[in-house]
Amino acid sequence: MSLVITNIGELMTQDLRNGADAAVLRDAAVVLEGERVSWLGPAASAPAADESFDAGGRALLPGWVDSHTHLIFAGDRTAEFEARMAGQSYSAGGIAVTMEATRSTGDFDLTRLAMGRVAEAVSQGTTYIETKTGYGLDVENEARSARIASTVVDEVTYLGAHLVPAGADPDEYTDLVCGPMLDAVRPYVRWADVFCERGAFSEEQSRRVLTSCRDAGLGLRVHGNQLGTGAGVRLATEFGAASVDHVNYLDDDDVASLAESWSGWDAVTGHGARGTVATALPACDLSTRQPLAPGRQLLDAGVQLALASNCNPGTSYTSSMAFCVTTAVLQMGLSVHEAVRAATYGGALALGRESGMDADGVRAVGSIAVGHRADLHLLNAPAATHLAYRPGIPLTAAVWRAGVRQSHSV
Numbered sequence: 001m002s003l004v005i006t007n008i009g010e011l012m013t014q015d016l017r018n019g020a021d022a023a024v025l026r027d028a029a030v031v032l033e034g035e036r037v038s039w040l041g042p043a044a045s046a047p048a049a050d051e052s053f054d055a056g057g058r059a060l061l062p063g064w065v066d067s068h069t070h071l072i073f074a075g076d077r078t079a080e081f082e083a084r085m086a087g088q089s090y091s092a093g094g095i096a097v098t099m100e101a102t103r104s105t106g107d108f109d110l111t112r113l114a115m116g117r118v119a120e121a122v123s124q125g126t127t128y129i130e131t132k133t134g135y136g137l138d139v140e141n142e143a144r145s146a147r148i149a150s151t152v153v154d155e156v157t158y159l160g161a162h163l164v165p166a167g168a169d170p171d172e173y174t175d176l177v178c179g180p181m182l183d184a185v186r187p188y189v190r191w192a193d194v195f196c197e198r199g200a201f202s203e204e205q206s207r208r209v210l211t212s213c214r215d216a217g218l219g220l221r222v223h224g225n226q227l228g229t230g231a232g233v234r235l236a237t238e239f240g241a242a243s244v245d246h247v248n249y250l251d252d253d254d255v256a257s258l259a260e261s262w263s264g265w266d267a268v269t270g271h272g273a274r275g276t277v278a279t280a281l282p283a284c285d286l287s288t289r290q291p292l293a294p295g296r297q298l299l300d301a302g303v304q305l306a307l308a309s310n311c312n313p314g315t316s317y318t319s320s321m322a323f324c325v326t327t328a329v330l331q332m333g334l335s336v337h338e339a340v341r342a343a344t345y346g347g348a349l350a351l352g353r354e355s356g357m358d359a360d361g362v363r364a365v366g367s368i369a370v371g372h373r374a375d376l377h378l379l380n381a382p383a384a385t386h387l388a389y390r391p392g393i394p395l396t397a398a399v400w401r402a403g404v405r406q407s408h409s410v
């Protein structure tokens with residue numbers, strides 16, 4: 001089955017290979033063949049297809065790639081949020097409240113809750129989504145979270161090292177994370193993550209977690225530099241992590257080491273040695289009243305940037321990537337093109353899915369190019385600029401995920 005989407009007012013491909021000017025096409029068309037993009041170019045020369053869709057002069061973008069979420073949870077933390085808005089500061093301790101609620105919820109309900117969150121994200125234009133364990137925090141519940149996650153999202157990350165549960169000895173718990181818990185989650189996960197922060201895991205404990213998970217063949221990610229300066233970014237670049245996320249408190253050495261990690265990368269062709277993506281989580285920063293990550297500074301230094309929702313019940317209870325893009329433009333000094341890029345191609349880069357077809361058969365996501373997965377997001381607007389120009393307005397008009405039109409599109 002083929003479909004031609006024609007009369008696209010602005011096609012923002014995020015494919016820089018033919019130059020930045022060619023990355024945004026006017027009066028364009030895209031042809032989908034099954035799950036892939038098979039053609040794109042001027043609407044006037046579009047080939048025939050089995051079906052057609054008139055975009056009505058509106059803007060078409062790659063679907064959002066949300067590379068950082070925590071969707072496997074039960075319970076609610078409204079009271080903690082209210083206390084924070086009244087002046088209390090965020091601390092990692094709130095994770096334990098969600099752990100209790102998650103442990104006492106059965107598989108069926110935990111799956112249903114996670115599926116509802118994914119559906120909410122897709123209805124807003126997210127087409128590729130990562131999620132983490134991290135609210136189970138014992139062998140049985142981390143494995144259960146990983147198994148459920150593997151049935152509802154595209155990429156699963158093991159975050160047994162999210163918080164040391166009350167009463168546990170931190171070093172013994174770290175041993176568990178590096179041993180039996182890792183073995184139990186291993187069949188379901190592609191990535192491992194560690195919350196390297198005061199009140200969570202120390203540099204030495206984080207190093208042990210990263211070493212064990214790397215040796216088990218997992219790709220690495222780090223929650224780092226969220227609540228203060230620390231070892232997170234340094235460890236992430238040292239271990240060649242795919243991404244370090246939060247990055248609110250960076251010193252000059254942190255920025256330099258992230259930039260250095262990209263020195264062998266050609267950002268135009270997407271070839272060369274991949275470095276560590278800096279993933280900014282602006283919705284979380286607003287909800288925790290932390291300074292926004294220095295996205296402008298990171299881009300100017302040559303660091304590849306991603307934007308993600310960090311959807312979770314504690315620090316960022318939103319799946320809206322559009323909100324993150326809007327905030328990045330209005331508050332972080334990014335252009336619309338840069339912000340959309342960070343929320344699409346940047347997320348794909350943070351998940352190692354930006355090009356080609358992986359050994360596990362996943363097509364490239366995060367940009368619109370021939371052969372890439374047909375993940376598309378039509379806006380109810382003539383240009384992507386409206387994401388920032390009309391903040392808070394739900395602009396998603398239609399979503400295709402792997403070539404399939406999503407039913408909750410409006």
Ligand SMILES: N=CN[C@@H](CCC(=O)O)C(=O)O
Pocket residue numbers: 070092094095098195223226284310312313314315316
């Ligand atoms: N910072 C660590 N983990 C989550 C928050 C988890 C929670 O508070 O429930 C985050 O990314 O913000």
Ligand SMILES: [Zn+2]
Pocket residue numbers: 068069070223310
């Ligand atoms: Zn997180």
